[in-house]
Amino acid sequence: MQITFLGTSSGVPTRARNVSSVALRLPQRAELWLFDCGEGTQHQILRSDLRISQLSRIFITHLHGDHIFGLMGLLASCGLAGNVEKVDIYGPPGLNDYLQAASRYSHTHFSYPVKVHTVKPGVIYEDEEFTVSCGLLHHRITAFGYRVVEKDRVGRFDVEKAKALKIPSGPIYGQLKRGETVTLEDGRVIKGSELCGPTEIGRKIAYCTDTVYCDGAVSLAADADVLIHEATFAHQDAEMAFQRLHSTSTMAAQTAHVAGVNKLIMTHFSPRYAPGNSIELRDLLQEARAIFPNTDMAHDFMVYDVPRRREVVANHLNSV
Incomplete structure (x- = not known):
C-alpha cells in the first residue's frame, strides 16, 4: 500500500501545492484508489509515477469545490484515453446530481461504466482483501472521513x-x-x-478532511497505521478554525494521540502560512510534534509506503 499526495493546499492552489487529492496505490492488485479530486488532479497524476489506467475507485469527502472540481475532467479524460475499465465513486448525497448535471451541460458521455454510491456511516465497500468504511466529520456541509482496512493474511506456507x-x-x-x-x-x-509463517497483520489507513476536532475522526482513526488529517490552521488561529470548522495542527495531533495511531501525516494547509510570513508551515509541524511526535507534513508528490506489522505466531506441530 503506497500513498501519494497529489494536492496538499486548502481552498485554492498555490505555486507549490495543488488542492486536495490523495492516491492509494495497491500494487498487489494493480489498482489505484483516489481520495478527493480537486481541480488539476489529473495533471498531478500525469506528473507522478501513477498510472491513470489503474484507477478503479474514487472516494469523495464532501462537495466543496477544492475537493471535487477536478472530478469531471478526470473522468472525461479516462474515457478519451480508453484504458479505464470502470470506476466506482463514493460520496455524500448530491454527488450523483452534480456529475449528472456536469455531464449533461458539457455533453460528456463516458465510454466506460461509472457508478456513484451515496454513502452513509458504516461499511461502504468490502472484498476478500479490504474493507472500507466511512463516518461523519464536523464541517460546514455534510462531510465524511474514510477508513481503509487491509484484512489479515496467513503467513507464508512452509x-x-x-x-x-x-x-x-x-x-x-x-x-x-x-x-x-x-x-x-x-x-x-x-x-x-x-x-x-507469522500472520501478516492488515494495515489501516484513515483519511479525515475537512473537519474540526470531533469524535468521528477519532473513531475512524482508531489504531490506524497512518492517519491523514487536515491541518488548515496554526494553533494561534484556533478561533478562525472553529468559525470555519477546520482543524488546527494541534487538533490533528490530538486526534492522532487519542486514536492511538502509529503515524500522522498532515495536509490541507492554508496558503496564509507561506514562507516569510509571521507563521510558517514549519511552525505548524512543531506544534503538532509537541503533542504527537511521529508527525510529518505532506507536500505534493510525497510518497509514503505504509509498513506492515507482523504478529509472531508459534510454529510447532502437536505430536501425535
Whole structure:
C-alpha cells in the first residue's frame, strides 16, 4: 500500500501545492484508489509515477469545490484515453446530481461504466482483501472521513516442513495455506497455521478532511497505521478554525494521540502560512510534534509506503 499526495493546499492552489487529492496505490492488485479530486488532479497524476489506467475507485469527502472540481475532467479524460475499465465513486448525497448535471451541460458521455454510491456511516465497500468504511466529520456541509482496512493474511506456507512431515501434496496444501485444520488419512490432525509463517497483520489507513476536532475522526482513526488529517490552521488561529470548522495542527495531533495511531501525516494547509510570513508551515509541524511526535507534513508528490506489522505466531506441530 503506497500513498501519494497529489494536492496538499486548502481552498485554492498555490505555486507549490495543488488542492486536495490523495492516491492509494495497491500494487498487489494493480489498482489505484483516489481520495478527493480537486481541480488539476489529473495533471498531478500525469506528473507522478501513477498510472491513470489503474484507477478503479474514487472516494469523495464532501462537495466543496477544492475537493471535487477536478472530478469531471478526470473522468472525461479516462474515457478519451480508453484504458479505464470502470470506476466506482463514493460520496455524500448530491454527488450523483452534480456529475449528472456536469455531464449533461458539457455533453460528456463516458465510454466506460461509472457508478456513484451515496454513502452513509458504516461499511461502504468490502472484498476478500479490504474493507472500507466511512463516518461523519464536523464541517460546514455534510462531510465524511474514510477508513481503509487491509484484512489479515496467513503467513507464508512452509512447503519443506510439509514435505518433511510427509503430508501429501495436492488440494491439502491449498487448505493448509489458507490456515485450515486438516485430518490426514493416517489420523494426524495438522493445523495450517502451524505450517505458516507469522500472520501478516492488515494495515489501516484513515483519511479525515475537512473537519474540526470531533469524535468521528477519532473513531475512524482508531489504531490506524497512518492517519491523514487536515491541518488548515496554526494553533494561534484556533478561533478562525472553529468559525470555519477546520482543524488546527494541534487538533490533528490530538486526534492522532487519542486514536492511538502509529503515524500522522498532515495536509490541507492554508496558503496564509507561506514562507516569510509571521507563521510558517514549519511552525505548524512543531506544534503538532509537541503533542504527537511521529508527525510529518505532506507536500505534493510525497510518497509514503505504509509498513506492515507482523504478529509472531508459534510454529510447532502437536505430536501425535
